[in-house]
Amino acid sequence: MTVPTAPAVRGPRPHPTPWRTSTRALRPSAKVLPSQARAHNRAVVLGLLFHEGPVSRADLARATGLTRVTVSEIVADLLADELVAELGLRPEGRVGKPAMMVGLRTSEHHIVAVDLQRLPSARVALLDLTGAVVSEQTADFSGLRGEEALTALEDLCRSTIADAPGRVVGVGIGTPGIVDATGGIVESVRLAWKDLPLGQRLSEALGLGVHVANDGDAAALAEFTYGEASSSGFMAVAVGQGVGAGIVLDGHLVRGHRLAAGEIGHLTVDPRGEECQCGRRGCLETIVAPTYLARTLEGRSPARRRAALRDAGRRLGAVLAPVVAALDLEEVLLIGPADLLDGPLLEAAAATVEGTLLPTSGPSVRVRMGERGEDGVLQGAAALVLAGEFGFS
Numbered sequence: 412m413t414v415p416t417a418p419a420v421r422g423p424r425p426h427p428t429p430w431r432t433s434t435r436a437l438r439p440s441a442k443v444l445p446s447q448a449r450a451h452n453r454a455v456v457l458g459l460l461f462h463e464g465p466v467s468r469a470d471l472a473r474a475t476g477l478t479r480v481t482v483s484e485i486v487a488d489l490l491a492d493e494l495v496a497e498l499g500l501r502p503e504g505r506v507g508k509p510a511m512m513v514g515l516r517t518s519e520h521h522i523v524a525v526d527l528q529r530l531p532s533a534r535v536a537l538l539d540l541t542g543a544v545v546s547e548q549t550a551d552f553s554g555l556r557g558e559e560a561l562t563a564l565e566d567l568c569r570s571t572i573a574d575a576p577g578r579v580v581g582v583g584i585g586t587p588g589i590v591d592a593t594g595g596i597v598e599s600v601r602l603a604w605k606d607l608p609l610g611q612r613l614s615e616a617l618g619l620g621v622h623v624a625n626d627g628d629a630a631a632l633a634e635f636t637y638g639e640a641s642s643s644g645f646m647a648v649a650v651g652q653g654v655g656a657g658i659v660l661d662g663h664l665v666r667g668h669r670l671a672a673g674e675i676g677h678l679t680v681d682p683r684g685e686e687c688q689c690g691r692r693g694c695l696e697t698i699v700a701p702t703y704l705a706r707t708l709e710g711r712s713p714a715r716r717r718a719a720l721r722d723a724g725r726r727l728g729a730v731l732a733p734v735v736a737a738l739d740l741e742e743v744l745l746i747g748p749a750d751l752l753d754g755p756l757l758e759a760a761a762a763t764v765e766g767t768l769l770p771t772s773g774p775s776v777r778v779r780m781g782e783r784g785e786d787g788v789l790q791g792a793a794a795l796v797l798a799g800e801f802g803f804s
Contacts, residue, residue, distance in 0.1 A: 452477055454802025456485050457494070457515070461540070461803060465498050465514030486513055493578075494520070517541045521579050523571045523619075524792035525564065527586040528626040528651035530601050531555075534789065535567050537575055540797070542637045542783075542790040546574065556603035565616050572617065581620040581800045582613065583792030585629030587653060589670050594623035597670055600689075601652075622795035627673045628664060629791030630746045630781070631657025636794035636804045638782040641741040646673070646734060647781060648727075649788065650747030654696050657791075660738055675734075676700070680726050698726050699756075701748055717755045724756035728763025728778075735776055736768050742777035746787045753780050 455475050460466065466474070472482045489495040496516055500509040517540040526534040531554075536547035548571070555563050564584075572579050586609075588599025594610025596602075613621040624632070631647035634640035640647070640659070648656045656673035658665040665672045676696040677689050684693025685703065697703045704723060708716050731743055743764065745752045761778035768776065783790050798804040 450802065452481060453485050453488070456482065457489070457801050458803030460495065460513070460515045461517075461797070465512045467501060467510035467512055469510055471513075489513075515540060519577050521545065521575050521577055522793045522796045523568055523575075523579055523582040524789040524796075525568065525582070525584040525586075526626070526629075526788040526792065527552075527584065527602075528630075528649065528788050530587065530652055533564070533567065535571050536786075536789050537571055537579075538789065538793045540580075540793075542633070542786070542793055544786060544789065545576070546571075547789075552602075560602045560604070561607070561609070561612065565613060568613065568617055568621075572619070579619060581622060581796035582617060583629075583795040584609070584613075584621065584623045585626040585788040585792045585795075586623060587626055587655065589674070590623055590625045590628075591670055592666065594621065596623070620796070620800050622792075622799040624791070624795055625655060625657070625673070626651070626788050626791075627655030628657035628666075629795065630783070630787045631659055631664065631673075631791065632794040632798075632804065633783045633787045633789075633791035634744055634746075634781050635659050636797065637790050640744060640781075644738055644740040645742045645744060646731070646738075646740055647744045647746055647787075648675070648731070650699055650701065650745065650752060651788075652700065652702070654699050658734075658738070658740075660740075675730055678730055680730065695727065695730055698723050701751055704751055720751070720755040721759040724759025724761075725763045727756070728760035729767070731760065731778075732764045732767035735764055740776065742779065744779060744781040746781040746783070749780060749784075 456471055459471060459474055468479065468482050468486055472479045475482070486495065494516060495513050498512045498514050501512055520540050522538045522540070524536050524538050531552045533550045533552045534547065537545045539545055550563065550567050552560060552563060568582055586599060587601050588604065589597040591597055596604040596607040596609045598605050610621045610623045627647065627649045630649040634647050642662050644660045646656050646658045648654065654676035656675050658673055677687065677691065677694045679691060679693050680695050680698055681693030685697040686692050687694040687697050707719055711719060735743060745757060757778065757780065764778055765775055781787055794804050
């Protein structure tokens with residue numbers, strides 16, 4: 412049996428003394444009931460091993476506040492489930508009996524992640540638990556809508572599961588459209604899905620847990636779980652075939668009462684602007700989405716190209732500023748093609764946000780490129796599975 416390595420994305424980090432429990436996990440929206448305590452404690456231990464790397468049972472007890480007996484029982488269960496492994500004695504010398512280190516088997520378990528952000532191109536990948544892409548493929552969904560699109564998606568997931576070299580723990584999907592908390596599609600115009608219990612249908616067909624989120628929410632989860640995004644409050648703006656955003660506030664993913672929090676792509680920016688695929692004119696998508704932006708930049712000189720990118724950035728910043736102000740966000744992350752977003756567009760968006768907000772004595776809002784790059788939605792889909800199957804993110 413292969414000895415697992417420590418997480419490659421976040422990696423084990425030296426921890427302060429006394430050690431503290433990681434604050435990276437998304438906070439639960441309800442109180443933990445006594446009947447749920449064991450599952451909750453197991454999730455806490457798994458989350459700490461994921462974010463902090465291999466540690467001893469005694470360290471786990473100190474960090475979580477659980478008794479050593481409880482931690483030992485949880486670790487025994489995780490060993491039996493082959494989710495963790497004993498990695499040998501702690502290398503550094505300490506007084507007393509050397510401690511046995513335990514760590515996640517991150518490379519031996521896999522997640523099927525699907526990114527539908529850039530339809531008609533559908534991207535599916537096999538990831539390990541660290542979010543590293545093991546293999547991937549793309550499929551053309553041109554002309555596929557409704558049940559045909561659902562069948563194609565099922566086939567794509569099934570073939571990826573069949574080719575996995577190890578255990579597949581679940582399937583995660585980031586898709587455009589409005590998605591409810593159960594993984595059901597309220598509406599996705601691009602795929603002609605409406606009131607479709609996507610997670611349930613695919614879970615029954617594939618025999619695995621299937622977890623679904625809006626692509627903007629998935630991008631935000633990737634930055635939260637695998638990156639260093641602020642846990643106090645941030646917005647991840649995903650720029651792909653369209654424009655959407657995910658918001659994490661005080662450790663909670665914000666969904667909104669209509670499940671449409673972050674749906675900023677079709678806010679009207681210029682009523683006399685270009686016609687959008689939604690039928691309206693001057694939506695933010697028609698200014699910032701790559702297909703529209705590339706057309707605007709085509710044939711322009713470098714100077715005029717920079718000017719056009721700055722104009723798009725100012726318009727984007729004008730949309731972002733009220734959200735940042737209303738929620739008092741710490742940072743905004745742009746996720747998408749760096750050749751278009753990074754540089755003049757990002758700089759103009761940041762200047763517009765900063766210039767619009769009420770001046771305060773505190774630190775300014777950070778507007779930066781996301782860390783996860785082109786794999787953001789895939790890793791966010793993987794984070795959905797970590798949360799849904801193991802209870803941590």
